[in-house]
Amino acid sequence: MTSGKVLRRLRPVIPVALISGIIILAAVMLLVSKNFFVSRLNNYFKEVVMMPMLASTSIFLQDSVYVLNMGSMAGAVAFMIPIFAAIGRQLQEAEVVSRDVILASPLKARHVLLGDFIVNLIIVPVVLIIASFMMIPAAITFYLTPQAIALIFASIAIANLSGIWIGVMISSYLYIRETTERMKTLFKTLLGVAGVAMGIGFFFLSSSTMPLNLWFLPSTWVGNVVHFAVTQSNIAIAKINYFYIAFPVYPDGWTSLALLVLFTFLVVLAGVAYASKVSFIETGGEEVTVMVKGENWFYRAIRKITPTPLNIMLVSQLKEFARRMDNMARVATVLVFPAIIFLMRGIMQTNVFQGDVGWISFFSSFTGVYIMMAGVLLPIMIVPYTFVRNKDVLWTIKKTPAGVKLMVHAMFLEALILSTPLAVISAVMFYLALGGMTGNPATVLATMLFLVAVSSAITVGVYAWRPVFQERGIGHLINFLITMILTGITTGVMLILSVVPWVLNLIPSMTVLNGIPWLPPSASIVLAFMLVHLEPVSVPVRIAGIAVSLIVGGVAAYLALKKGVEKLEAYE
């Protein structure tokens, strides 16, 4: 067999092998370079995150509620990631109809499920790595024995295994039952909503000074096992307003572990019993015929304000995007982060850091940065779903005169139309949640809108340069990384240029900042806050910096679109 043939045969395996390799390498690096890596993380947490908390904590009583909460979060991650991943993959697979071939083969149903389960085991090391990071604060505050680490990892891995089984079962069920587009859309929307709910739940858990009394959830059992492993005790201690409160962890560590094992056992049993039902496909679902009559005011307005034939392409692209309910769910989910900040504003201002005014000011001082970041990130998250879904549509577009150029330009406008309102909503939510904004709000908003345009152009350019269609998940990931790097470099250069004097001021400030760890927490934050606000008064330099920054952004956007059109024209 020639090397070419071998490579072709191995092609489907290469992405999995690459990802596995990266994960294993990361895990090995994490373990082997423990001294180097963990000691630096230790320093980071001790000096930046934990220091204010440790400074106010008694030597004898250690607040252990956050260990419970972090453990529950790790448990939730272990359960939910495989479920989300399996459902997402199944929904995608249903569109390329690859499962029919497997179900038509003489493979037994339980073998099909087992195959799915084994493939999904790749998630286990990923979850363990994520959980390791979540456990770092606990590892810093408490002395962790090897037995404790083993118990933590075991409980998370067990939770992960049951999550994978549940995910495999749900995804198989989806394939059997889900025969209509409406069902598919419903599940995609539910996935989005579940993601939002999980995000908000995490924020509650991470910021709460008391654990939620959800004893019946497997994620709570994981949290209880983790707490027991870390503190060697079933008594949790919470510090509220300088008072320490002790309360029993329920159910206790060993009972929680037993419940976890029992739950996983029952899930596996359910999977085996359920397997017999996977071997057939019901065709009962009735396709719903969707009729469209006329155009609404939005599309009519778009047609009027954009030139022909660009408007024809733009309106069709927008209809293709907006009539997919899952796309609308995605649009909603990109607002998760600002929504969480907005919903939690009350807690942030009173509870998270025990009312430390310095921290609130610190957060508020970065409102402008958050808003600008939203401007950069939103198009990156949205553009992939505006690209044509398969090659055949691309050929249809390529056949028409100037079709590719029109499509790329329409995608850019579409990204602007979709991202701009979202960016403005994010900005308003950040502004209201953090109770203020650094700099002139009009300037921040204008900068954000400009960044939306630059980021949209770069993302569209990347997709035109490297077209990725619906079914190629790994391609989307690569495009995402390329886009992040390109927008990161561009917007980074833009920000540096527009705040040159500010950056120069920071250099002498750094020597002073090095002394911060020796100061009391509140004073250090206030000092840092004051230092980064020592803005320059050199107006001409500032104006020149902003002008060059705008030119850099404009040129980057223009080049991205131009190169994108050229590359897509040549795409075969």
Added chain:
Amino acid sequence: MAIKTRGLTKFYGSTLGVKDLNLEVSSGETFGFLGPNGSGKTTTVRLLNCIIKPTSGTAKVGGYDIVSEPEKVKRITGLLPETPGVYEKLSAREFLEFIGGLYGVPEDTLKRRIDELLEFFEIEDRGDELLEGFSKGMRQKVLLASALIHDPEIVFLDEPTSGLDPFSSKMVKDLIKTLSSETNKTFFICTHILPLAEEVCGRIGIIDRGELKEVGTPEGLMEKYGAGNLEEVFLQVTGRRVTRDMLEWV
């Protein structure tokens, strides 16, 4: 001359698509392009419609060069692709408006043509339905309509009757014959269905492994190969044989 190629060659990396294609199709002619799967038919159609660029060689379509004047070529040609690429969330009417609009068909003319084409293909009552709910045959009809919406001089049809029921196939054949005789349009038809080629094509070309093997009238080729029908010609030209030895394991 509607189509004229000289040494047209296309490689995808090291894989051959079409090699040294020399072909002439006159205006008003209905030309059948036959060949086994993967022989280079679709590559040729994509080259002639300026969707992909040749590795070497030249071609003129309607007198315009496919490399230096792709926009002009695209304006005078219509294409029914082998695999249907449609925006699934558009209705049939919206899709036709979209394609017609990109070809610059005036709004009034476009609306009238859409009504006529939907009626001709007997899908006027489903014109406002999203394409995602259409069967393969229905989509084929919409794509056929989209290939004709801008009244092109030269029409490329890649497997035009694929997925159509016998009645619709007959309708398409009649459409090709009528348009060919009454409007002087040139048809370039890629097909596996030899009776279709025999019935509607004045001349046929047979391509295999990227190389044009034969060109002539169906009658002339049958005479040359001493064959009773086009299928025998096709098998002799392409050298394909199914023998019992090949299926020994059955």
